[in-house]
Amino acid sequence: MPLSPDLAAFLAPPAPERLPLPPAARPAPGVRLLRGVPYAYRAGVRPLELDLWLPDETHGPLPVILYLHGGGWRAGTRTEMGPRFRHWSPDPFARLARAGFAVASVDYRLSGEAVHPAQLDDATAALAWLNARADELGLDARRTVSWGESAGAHLAALLALTAPVSGCVAWYGPTDLTTLPGQCPPGAYDAADPTTREALLIGAAIADAPDRARAASPVAHVHADAPPFLVLHGTEDALIPLAQGEQLAAALRRVGARVDFRPVAGADHGWAGLSEEDTEQCFTASLDFAHACTAVPLPPVHP
Structure with a gap:
C-alpha cells in the first residue's frame, strides 16, 4: 500500500545537516x-x-x-588511512588535525550496494554536508583537498575534477579503467571477467561496457580548470600499475592543469615494501601539498 504524502514526510529520515552532532572523543x-x-x-x-577530526587550537576557519x-570499492573502512599506517601513533588523521586541518574521513556506498556513479555522488554529498555545517564547525570548506588511496584515490580524483575543491592527493589509484587490463602482466587481468573490482564498480565487464568504464575514469574528466594534483604511485605496484598514475599526470598536463607526479621507487600497492622513512616522506609531501593548496594569501603590504 503506498504511503500518503503526510505519512511519507513523517517517516522520512531527518536532514543530516540538521542532526545534532555527537559528543567529541579525545x-x-x-x-x-x-x-x-x-x-x-x-x-x-x-x-x-x-568521522570528523578537528584540532583543539584554531586560528580562524579550518x-x-x-x-x-x-578497498577496491567493495571493502575498506573510513577509520584508517590504509594498512601501512595502522601502527602509527598518533594516527595519521590526528597528525593532519594537529597540522591545522579538519579531516573528514568518509564512508561511501560499496560496489555491492550500488554501482558507479553512486560512490562519486556520495563523496559529493559529503562535500555538500561540510559546506552546510561549515559555520557551525568552524570550517572553510572552500579550501578543501580531496585525498584518497587506491580506490579512494580514484574517487578523490573524480571529486576534484567534478566539484569545487582546492587540490587533490591521489595515492596509487586507478585512473583509466579502459587501459588498466592491458597494463597488467599478461594473463593477470581478463577484461571480459564480470567479477573484477572494476567490473563490479561499473556493473559490467570492462570489455562489455567500454563507455561505462570510460565514464568512470578520472582521465575522461580532466579539464584546464582542474585544481592542482599530487599523484604518488609505487614503481613496483603489482595491483594498479604505475602507468595508471602516469596516464592521469599526462592527461592533466595536456590541458594545462598543474600536476606533480612522483613515482615512489620500490613501493608496491599500499606502500607495501616501503621503508618507514620513505612512507613518512610520502605522508609529509602530501601534507605539505595540502598546505600549499589551502594557504590563505596574505594581504599586500603597503608602504
Whole structure:
C-alpha cells in the first residue's frame, strides 16, 4: 500500500545537516574526533557516515581534507588511512588535525550496494554536508583537498575534477579503467571477467561496457580548470600499475592543469615494501601539498 504524502514526510529520515552532532572523543592530545556523523541517507542502504577530526587550537576557519578510503570499492573502512599506517601513533588523521586541518574521513556506498556513479555522488554529498555545517564547525570548506588511496584515490580524483575543491592527493589509484587490463602482466587481468573490482564498480565487464568504464575514469574528466594534483604511485605496484598514475599526470598536463607526479621507487600497492622513512616522506609531501593548496594569501603590504 503506498504511503500518503503526510505519512511519507513523517517517516522520512531527518536532514543530516540538521542532526545534532555527537559528543567529541579525545583520540590524541590536542585533537577532537566526532565519530560516525551521518551525512546522507540513501534508500535501501545504511546511513552514510563520516568521522570528523578537528584540532583543539584554531586560528580562524579550518581548511578541510576530505579523505576517501581504499578497498577496491567493495571493502575498506573510513577509520584508517590504509594498512601501512595502522601502527602509527598518533594516527595519521590526528597528525593532519594537529597540522591545522579538519579531516573528514568518509564512508561511501560499496560496489555491492550500488554501482558507479553512486560512490562519486556520495563523496559529493559529503562535500555538500561540510559546506552546510561549515559555520557551525568552524570550517572553510572552500579550501578543501580531496585525498584518497587506491580506490579512494580514484574517487578523490573524480571529486576534484567534478566539484569545487582546492587540490587533490591521489595515492596509487586507478585512473583509466579502459587501459588498466592491458597494463597488467599478461594473463593477470581478463577484461571480459564480470567479477573484477572494476567490473563490479561499473556493473559490467570492462570489455562489455567500454563507455561505462570510460565514464568512470578520472582521465575522461580532466579539464584546464582542474585544481592542482599530487599523484604518488609505487614503481613496483603489482595491483594498479604505475602507468595508471602516469596516464592521469599526462592527461592533466595536456590541458594545462598543474600536476606533480612522483613515482615512489620500490613501493608496491599500499606502500607495501616501503621503508618507514620513505612512507613518512610520502605522508609529509602530501601534507605539505595540502598546505600549499589551502594557504590563505596574505594581504599586500603597503608602504
